[in-house]
Amino acid sequence: MTEAVKRPMIRRPMAAPWRDYAADVILRDGTSVHLRAIRPDDRAELARGFAELSPEAVYFRFFRAKRRLTDDELTAFTELDFTQRAALVATLRVGGEERIIAVARYAVTDDSRRPPHRAEVAFTVGDVIQGRGLGTLLLEHLAIIARANGIAEFEAEVLGENNRMLRVFANSGFRVKRSLADGVFHVTLPTAETEEHAAATERRERFAAARSLRAILQPRSVALVGASRRPDTIGGTLLRNLRRAGFTGAIHPVNPNTDT
Numbered sequence: 001m002t003e004a005v006k007r008p009m010i011r012r013p014m015a016a017p018w019r020d021y022a023a024d025v026i027l028r029d030g031t032s033v034h035l036r037a038i039r040p041d042d043r044a045e046l047a048r049g050f051a052e053l054s055p056e057a058v059y060f061r062f063f064r065a066k067r068r069l070t071d072d073e074l075t076a077f078t079e080l081d082f083t084q085r086a087a088l089v090a091t092l093r094v095g096g097e098e099r100i101i102a103v104a105r106y107a108v109t110d111d112s113r114r115p116p117h118r119a120e121v122a123f124t125v126g127d128v129i130q131g132r133g134l135g136t137l138l139l140e141h142l143a144i145i146a147r148a149n150g151i152a153e154f155e156a157e158v159l160g161e162n163n164r165m166l167r168v169f170a171n172s173g174f175r176v177k178r179s180l181a182d183g184v185f186h187v188t189l190p191t192a193e194t195e196e197h198a199a200a201t202e203r204r205e206r207f208a209a210a211r212s213l214r215a216i217l218q219p220r221s222v223a224l225v226g227a228s229r230r231p232d233t234i235g236g237t238l239l240r241n242l243r244r245a246g247f248t249g250a251i252h253p254v255n256p257n258t259d260t
């Protein structure tokens with residue numbers, strides 16, 4: 001057996017395994033989104049996503065107006081060691097292309113050589129997808145990586161009017177502390193899992209899973225492939241039963257041989 005195969009068996013930590021981090025999550029409206037570790041080849045997508053942000057989102061994230069990410073910023077944001085600095089992106093497939101719709105990152109801020117460490121966190125969720133639970137999910141997953149890297153506390157600077165970010169922290173189930181100075185909240189939260197955090201995560205997951213089934217259990221319209229006017233066929237019976245059961249949504253019979 002080769003050395004490479006033996007390693008996991010003796011549980012020696014691999015170098016920065018978090019570079020391969022990936023998870024599929026469900027937003028509170030039932031949309032499925034992919035989360036993964038950021039990669040150096042995400043530069044172009046990151047720059048495109050930034051260019052589409054509203055001025056308010058940019059201001060909340062960077063505390064100033066900003067038109068584009070510089071080359072140096074793109075390097076600093078995508079080339080990470082995944083211990084001291086890590087970032088996750090949320091992606092969707094649009095027309096076969098992977099699109100980045102959100103980013104969450106941490107960077108260690110203390111200079112102690114050994115853990116426990118403290119890290120600053122920052123989040124950016126594309127305007128059109130905000131308020132659907134993605135920021136909360138990114139915080140949850142970033143905390144998993146941080147804990148494994150000996151980061152005991154997250155901290156963030158949040159503008160006083162950034163209610164959404166403050167709500168993400170407050171509803172996370174982590175034990176959040178905050179103090180206000182000059183219109184900016186300094187927020188700290190231990191990354192340790194708590195019962196409240198586990199319960200909040202479970203509640204959110206249950207709600208999102210139920211929402212994801214709504215299209216099937218409570219459809220607004222039904223496409224019936226193989227629908228037929230002939231009563232003795234399965235398609236015909238389904239069509240009749242849908243109407244008899246009082247379904248009020250649109251029914252789209254898909255059958256080139258029927259004019260139903």
Ligand SMILES: CC(C)(COP(=O)(O)OP(=O)(O)OC[C@H]1O[C@@H](n2cnc3c(N)ncnc32)[C@H](O)[C@@H]1OP(=O)(O)O)[C@@H](O)C(=O)NCCC(=O)NCCS
Nearest residue numbers: 057060123124125130131132133134135136163164165167
């Ligand atoms: C802040 C941000 C990351 C949050 O991400 P998100 O995906 O929108 O957040 P979520 O959907 O997970 O949660 C938002 C929470 O705020 C609530 N909320 C939504 N709009 C709100 C508003 N206008 N006022 C108060 N609360 C609001 C939501 O109901 C939700 O709370 P809930 O869990 O009790 O329902 C995202 O909005 C963003 O990128 N904003 C611009 C950049 C930014 O502010 N970055 C933070 C810098 S640290």
